[in-house]
Amino acid sequence: MLTQRLAVFLPEEDAANQKYIDEWLRIVKENPDSCHEIWLTTALGYPTLERHREIAAYYKQISEKFRNAGIRVSLQINNTLGHGEFIRLRDCSGLVNGHTHPETMVSPSGVTSPYCFCWRGETFIQYNKEVAAAYAGFHPYRIWFDDDLRAMHHHPVERGCFCDHCIETFNKEYSHTFSREELIFAVNRGDISVRKEWIQFIRDGLYHFTYEIAKAAVRVSPDVRFGLQYGPNRRYTGYGYDFLFDAMRDASGKGVGFRPGGGAFDDNNPFDFIKKARILEWQIVETPDYIDDIRPEIECIPDVAYNKSANGIVFESDLYFAYGATAMSYAMMNREHEPLSYHAKEFALFSKHSEYWKRLSGINARTSHSGVEIAVSKQSYLRPLGENEADFRFEMEYYDVGFSPILGMPLTFRSGDRDKIYCLTGENAIGLSDDDVRELLARPVFADGRSIKRLMERGFDVFGVEAYETSVLMLSEQFLPCAVNEGIHAPRWDKLNIDAPGFTFLPKSDKVTPISQYFGANFTVGPLFPDNKTYPYGIAAFTVKTPYGGTWVVFGNQPFVYTSLARRNQFFSAMDLISEKKSLKAKLLEPLKAVVLPRVNDEDKVLCVSIVNATVGESGALTLLIRNPESERFSFQSGTVSDIPLSFEKKTTAEGMIEYFVHLPSLPGWSVGTVFCEREPKERT
Structure with a gap:
């Protein structure tokens, strides 16, 4: 479950290596479950094949x-x-030597990267096949490809490959006669069919490159399997990286591993780990179903005591397991900057948290995220570019999450809930195809004003309002009597210190139900619509049933900027209304900055809810509302707290739904804990 990526062991340093390995193994033995796997690594760079074979032969001995x-x-x-x-x-x-002449990568502008290479180059492919075959000789369990197996970010080449051979081959395969300049124009400004062809051409080339390398290893070690280390690399090559995973699966006939990454190299700002966790989740969403090993990487660069602390590493591990990881990989000792006695403290903490991690890992393997699903298009890379947009802007992913993750509101990029509710932001609306829009119009959706304005400008004038962009600096909201606002203690909401654009709306359909209306913050602010006696400043939020059957709730006053407890509870109430209380499985009732992460099984039952205290101090006692738990046996566990039973009350709503109010102990600052409500194994049969 826990993997350590170690430094390159050179054969000429055998005595020092043996001493290091012996001490390393002693520390692991003294700290049970602190490490289960290591990754040995190939030599960094492109040394001669003879040097690779020498190191690989040595690995056979030390492995x-x-x-x-x-x-x-x-x-x-x-x-x-x-x-x-x-x-x-x-x-x-081995490659840059004046006589091998490998095929280098070329940018759209014709710039060459002398140390990055074209995946279609036969000399380069052959070199990599022989490297893979050499290291396969010590029979590693899995071979992981590092994250440079991509078409982007090969400085000074940002996007590849536009070498003469690639352009010639593309023209031949797709019956074109493009020069480099003509091809770039066609991909960005021409018919979308050319962009589709170019993307498929890149995917096919990278599939072939990856398959050939993997197959070379399989010929030497038939039982080997493969994995991909990756990060968020936009959509220059379309949606997802299944073409790389497919190549590894097809070459080996086995499941494929995935190690998502995303920075956060130190623990100076713990919130960076939460941002990274969401990036990791976003990457995992794009993986195919046959992925059998998901282990995010925790990177300490540089791996020194004054960069990322042992406690920081463990908090990061707690967090990623809470976000759905089934395993973890660490780049925290792949340089010998610190003595092993220092790393022994990290391993001791791993051992202490291992029971908690194993329990989360087991549940994650058979559950999915639950919560508000961020509406994101899989086809955004096919949208036409605007006249003023830069070339290749189509590669932008548009996965803006909207809400802050610390509102105590469950958010996810892929919900396992049977009855889903979606969140659409103005940014993500840019990437939606017409089919995406029609699909969302049939679903319950929480949207901001900019998103519906953009959809209306595209012809989807189905929201029963006129939408106007306006400054909200001198406007306040008055909450109107309606189902959404029942029980909300604060009657108004304003942002007098933020001069930023919001949206106001005028109803033009009786299907619109206003939630709040604007009014001037003081007597100097005149009406925006003097002739409208009902809403002289317009309405700020409303619900509407679309012609496609979905109910949307729209907030125009920047719902994603910041919020109060009353405002957050208003959002909860609106979501419950449009989803009939079927979508939000967990809510944290106290005004604590916290991440809430429920997990549901295939039967739509909640098995656990993890909570992250994202503040510097104790949370105090907490109450968590849970709907549809698998069991009424509620318990709490963390890396430092053994499984303890929790008290709860259950109440029946007017709709006949049972809600559980579960009482949690105080969580330390910047810590993770989990409420478990799974049935015992014998109860599941």
């Missing part, structure tokens, strides 16, 4: 030492296409 101690051994390929020009600082004599 047995780890295996005999019960540690699984895998391999990381440090680089394939190339991370960038900085790699010149490493040994590259």
Whole structure:
């Protein structure tokens, strides 16, 4: 479950290596469940094949030492296409030597990257096949491809590959006669069919490159499987990276692993871990169903004591397991900057938290996220570019999450709930196709004003209002009597210190139910619509049933900027109304900055809810509302608290739904804990 990525072990340093490995194994043995696997790594750069074979042969010797101690051994390929020009600082004599002449990568403007290479180059493919075959000789459990296996970010080449060979091959395969300049124009400004062809051409080339390397390893080690290390790399190559996963699966006949990444190299700002967790989730959403190993990477760069602390590493681990990981990989000791005695403290904490992590991992393997699903298009890369947009802007992903993650509101990029509710932001609306829009119009959706304004401008004038952009600096909202506002203690909402555009609306249909209306913040602010006696400043929020059957709730006064407890509860109430209380499975009732992460099984039952206290101090006692738990046996566990039973009350709503009000102990600042409500194994049969 826990993997450590280790440094390159060089055969000429055998005595020091043996001493290091012995001490490392002693520490792991003294801290049970602190590490289950290591990744040995290929030499960074492009040394000669003879040097690779020498290191690989040495790995065959030392890998047995780890295996005999019960540690699984895998391999990381440090680089394939190339991370960038900085790699010149490493040994590259196997390719950059004046006589091999590998095929280098070329940018749209014709710039060449001398240390990054074209995936269609036969010389380069052959080199990588022989590297993979050499290291497969020590029979690693899984071979992981590092994240330079991509078409973007190969400094100084931002996007590839536009070399003469690639353009010639593309023209031949798709019956074109483009020059480089003509191809770039066609991909960005021409018929969308050319963009589709170019993207498929890149995907096919990277599939072939990856398959050939993987197959070379399989020929030497038939039981080996593969995995991909990756980060968020936009959509220059379309939606997802299934073409890479497919190549690994097709070459091996086995499931494929995925190690998502996303920075957060230190713990100076713990909120960065929450932002990274959402990026990790976004990447995982794009993976195919046959992925059998998801282990986010926790990176400490540089891996020194004064960069990321042991407690920071453990908090990050708690968080990613709470977000759905089934395993974890660490780049925290792949340089010998600190003595092993320092890392022993980290391993001791891993051992202490291991029971908690194992329990979360087991549940994550058979559950899905629950919560408000962020509406994101899979086809955004096919949208036409605007006249003033830069070339390749179509690659933007548009996965704006809207709400802050610390509102105590469950949010997700892919909900496992049977009855889903969606959140649409103005930014994400840009990427929606017409089919995406029609699908959302049939669903319950929470939207901001900019999103519906953009949809109306595209011809979807189905919301029963006129929408106007306006400054909200001198406007306040008055909550109107309606089902959404029942029980809300504060009658108004304003943002007098923010001069930013919001939206006001005038109803033009009796299907619109206003939730709040604007009024001037003081007597100097005149009406926006003097002739409208009912709503002289317009309405700020409303619900509407669309002609497609979905009910939308729209807030025009910047719902995603910041909020109060009353405002957040108003959002909860609106979501409950349009989803008939079927979608939000968990709510934190106290005004604590916290992340709430419920998990549901295939039967739509809640098995656990993790809570992240995103403040610097104790939370105090908490109350968590849970709907549809698998069991009424509620307990709490964290990395530092053993499983303890929790008290609760249950109440029946007017709709006949049972809600559970579960009482939690105080959570320390910047910590994670989980309420479990799963049935015992014997009860599931």
